Structure formats: C-alpha cells, structure tokens
Amino acid sequence: MAKVGIPRTLAYYTFYPLWKTFLEELGFEVVLSPPTNKKTLDLGVQETVNDACVPIKLYHGHIMALKSKVDYLFIPRLVSADGKSTFCPKFLGLPDMVRFSRNDLPPIIDTTFKVRKFRASIFSFLNTVGKRLSASKASIIRGYLQARKAHKKYHFLLSKGLFPAEAMGKLNSSLGEISFPQSGKEKLTLAVVGYPYSIFDPYISGNLLQNLRKMGIGIITPENISLKNIKKMETRLPQNFFWYYSNRAAWGTLHLMEKSGNIDGIIHVTAFGCGPDAMLNKLLELEDKNHNQLPFLSVSIDEHSGEAGILTRLEAFVDMLAHKKQSEGSREI
C-alpha cells in the first residue's frame, strides 16, 4: 500500500480529518509525522530560510521526519478556504519553498486548494488529488462523502469545546459516548487566541494550554466557536484581513469580547516575525482597549522560547487576574 505523508502542523489542525479520511478511502496509508519535538525544530531551522517564522520552520522539520518514510508528500497549495480571503503568502508558496529546499524529497502532491463554495470546491479539489493518485471515480466519490462527514463531525466536536487532538481521537466514537468539557466551574476563563498551529502544538507553545488547565482555568479558543458565530462578525470590522486564519482569529476574538460575558482575560499567542500577526495583534489590542478593556497578554513564541519562561508569564498573568476578580468581588459585597 502506497504511503502518503502529512505533516502534523499548519493546516493539519483544520483539515486533517478531511484529508486522512479521503486518502484512506482511496486505499492509501496515511503517515502522520510525529508530534513536534526538539529534533523537528532543529531540522526545520536547518532547512528553512532564516527569516521565516517558526511555524514555517516547523513545517520543514515535519517534512524531514516524513521524507524517507513515505511515497508521496501531501502539501496542497492552500489558496483560499472561504472564497474571500487567502491564506498567508507563506502558505501560498509552501509547496515551492519545500520543493526547492532539498533534492531528496518524494513526489509532492501540491494540488491547489481554492474554495469558493465549500461543498463543490472541496469535491473538485479531492477529485484532482484522487486523479493524480490514479484512483477510480467510484472510490473518489465514496471518499469525498466519507471525508465530508468526518470534517463536519470534527468541527462539530471543536465547537463543543474539545481541542483538536481530543476531537481527532474521538472521531470514531458516537456522540453519546463523548464527554464534553463543562464550563462554569473554573475560577477563571481565558480566551487563548491565535492560529491553531501555534496554540495547539504543545512543544512550540511551551505546553501553554496544558499548563493553564493544570491551574484550573477554563480555556476557549477561536477554534471552539461555531462557524455560524464567527460568520456573524464578518461585517464588524471596517476592513477585514486578507488572510483566512487571521480573520478567523480576529472574528473569534471579537465574538468572545462582545458576545460572551464570562471571559476574564485574553492571551494572544503569536510567532516571532509573523507578518499577519503584526497587524492582528495591534488590532486586537486596540479593539480590546476600546471595548471592555480585558487584561491582554501577548505571548510570542520562537525557536528559543522555553516552557519555563512562558509558564512564569502565565502564572503572573493568572495571579493578577485572580487578584482582580477577588477585589472586584469583595467590592460588590
């Protein structure tokens, strides 16, 4: 059985169930790169142009982990997922960046992913991928139907508060068996905003989410907001961003700021040198200042950031919030 490798980063957090289900239905074995570790990062830093941001470097690291184990690398050219915005230019050029980095890579499947209307475009995308792998028409259609189901379920689970890793683990269980996180009991609830590939990667984010959970803090991320609610924010800004993930993060954060009353603070996780985030971070900061003035913490990650440093900042932030909440509570009495 031919093997197709998918790197465990970037769009993996949004599209993995879709891609995996489809490729498996076509009869391929899907090989996922191991979770990010020091070696991934070191190899990525070595292979990538030094000015790139750390998520792009990690992507190259994951490619390095896969390249000798698979027959194909699955690096679709992500152009657009909603027909309005594009992905960050680095995503647009990703297959090219990878292709020209080394000579010893297996064939790359770099089909363009450009969605206008999700349903129709996703089919034509998968159809092109399937044809390229010379799959039969019937298996492509079967795969498409299965893949869409998986994609839908995955995003439903996310909207119920699960994180991507948890949601992917439970794709095969029936809804009744899944226990969703109960909110409301935590002493504090924080919005952790940013791009899924930074927030949900435990290694590069210095176990940020896990450490917050250990402190007994409720967490909500833009990925946990239903598409419907995010869409409502589309017309909220005078000018939207050009980038899919930035728009999602911006709209999600605005939704949390304006519509959900029980957020105690915002943590924005951003990567050193991230182009879109230079704009997004300032915008969120200014929006927050002009709205409910929630405490706002920017955590910037890069190839040198360590867990201890991030943890210290988190603890200080949480202490400050707890103190604030306590003193506000006592004032009301």
Next chain:
Amino acid sequence: MGSTGRKKNGVKKLRVTYAHMGTSTIVFKSMLEEIGHEVIAPPRPTPKTLSLGVQYAPEFACIPFKLVLGTYLETLPEGAEMIVSAGGYGPCRAGFYGELHRRILREMGYNPKIVFFFPPLKKPLDFYRKLVKLKQGGSWVDLYRAVRKGFSQLRAVDDIEIKSHETRARELNRGDTNRAFKKGIDYLEEAKNLKEIEEARSEGLKALEKVPQNPDFEPLKVGIIGEIYVQLEPAANFYLEETLGNMGVVPRRTIFLTSFTRRDVVTHGEKEAKERARPYIPLVIGGHGQNSVGDVVHFAEKGYHGVVQLAPFTCIPEIVAKSIMPHLSKVEGIPVLTFFIDEQTGQAGVETRLEAFVDLMNQQRGNFSA
C-alpha cells in the same frame, strides 16, 4: 475645522500630506497642489523618523510601515488634515496599512482623513469614491490635468534617475553625477506645464551627459529586485544605488512608479516577470514576491553580473522568494545577495557586504573572460 473657509476654484482646500517615496515625492507635491490642495511635503526620512515610527508601530510591522508612520507623525503636528496613500488588495500586508495607520493615529489623538487607494480594477467603486474624496469638490477636468502632468513629471524623474545610475559608475570626479542629478530634479520641480517638463527633462539629461566619464571602464551591471518601498526610498535602503555607483557598478532596479509604461531593453512588464517565475512560483503570493523570482531569471538572461534582493524584515512574500533564491541562483548562474532591512540594520554592514559582493562578481567576470 479651520479648513472650511479656505476655498479655491470650488475645491475645499485641505492641508494634505503623503508618504515620502524616493525622488518621486516631488511629483506628488505638484500633483496635489494642481488639484488645489495645500501640501505639507514630507521630509526625507531620518533616523528620528524611524524611531518615531518604531515607537508606535507593532514590533513586527515591516520597515515601510514604520517609516511611513514616522513620517505622518512628523507632518501631522504641522497641521496636515488629509493623508493620501495606496496599497494592493491582499495578500501582502501593505493593503492593510491604511486601516492600521488610521487606528494607531486615532489612538494617539490625531484624526486625519485618510484616503487609501486600492488598485482601481479590484475595487472600482471604492476607487471612484476615493477620487471624489480627494478632489474635494474640484472638477474632474482639473483632476485629469493634474494626474496627466504628474505622470509626465514622474516619467521625467525616472528617466533622469536611470541616466544618473549609468553615469555615476563611470564618473571621473566623485560627486559630479550627484550635482548634475540634483540640478535636473530642481528643474523638474519648478516646471509648470508639459512643455516645461519636457525642457527640464532634456536639460537634466544634458547636465548628466556633461559629467566627465571614463569611456574605457566597463562597469558591472547589477539588478535590484524586491519590495517596492525599500527599492524606491533611498533612506530605507542606505542609498544602495548611489553606493553601488560609487563602487563602479550600474544598478538597475525593477520597480519605477512608471514601470508599466516603460518598454526598453531592460524593463520587462509585470506579466513577463510572472511568466518567467512560473516554473518556480506558479501563483501570485502578494507584494512583489513572484516578480522577484521572475526578475532574477530576466536579469540572468540579460547578462547581468548579479542581483541584489531588497526586502523589509518580516516581509512575507519576499521570504518565500528568498527561500527559492539559492536554487534559482544555481540554475540561472547569477549570484544573488539578499538584504532584509529593519531598524537594526546599519550602513557599515550593508557596505561591507556590498563590497564583498562586488569583489565576487569582478572575480567571476575575470574567470569568464579568461
């Protein structure tokens, strides 16, 4: 507002400012004055401009964003009421700069009108509305005249600039070219109509021709590619073209504001650049990222000795382009030197790297002819 009383030819006269962008700046001034506005001309960016911008801009915004913000912060206290600027409509960040500049300035207590043009074909209605905002009650004919005059002035500026680059590499007395160039630009700045512009242009070119030159010297030719602002604004690229000229190199940058009307041996259009880039980057990645790749191929075909890539630090499209450069340079057989510029970049560092690059090209040329 104090501006309501000032009117000229039905135009509500505003104090207008814009970003400094190399020598082209003088043209914007005359164009806006022609429309009937009072212009607060931006000074050439200095280290102080940059540090003002750095102070209020997001840390990872690129150097054009910071320099432009710094420039606004220098002209707004002088009473500027309207800012005119432009940018592409995605996926490069520059298209969002108008919006973020507005927010940052408002946060600081300034509330200028900002007219931020997007490409007319992408957002035609938006473009029209902004033109209406820009002319402030003036007639369309006046606007057309102003734009036509501005454009021919712009072409003259570019002609003189290109000529000066060719002259500087061969000049016998250091500084002659700069003086002649300044003379030409001064003529142009004073030119009032199309006829005078043409006169100023030929006077400027003549002045440059009179500069004593070494006819036997065969200078190296270097192409300059990359992001538009750092290409056009010498204050942002450490006077790269002048520095190269003084090292006996003829530089040729790919971006002139009038590029799209230019059809000479070296210029190739946007379309050709994209065509040449196709084997490496098959689609638009924003900014001039794809062009940069195509331009390297182009310069190699034209027998240039090397290419300098200029980009602001964190510039996304140029990062993608740069990651392809090592491969491209090998395939096309042309050396490429990349500068990512930020507020920490120093003049001496740039010069040292350029000297080494020029040595390398000279050596290579020696080898080829031997």
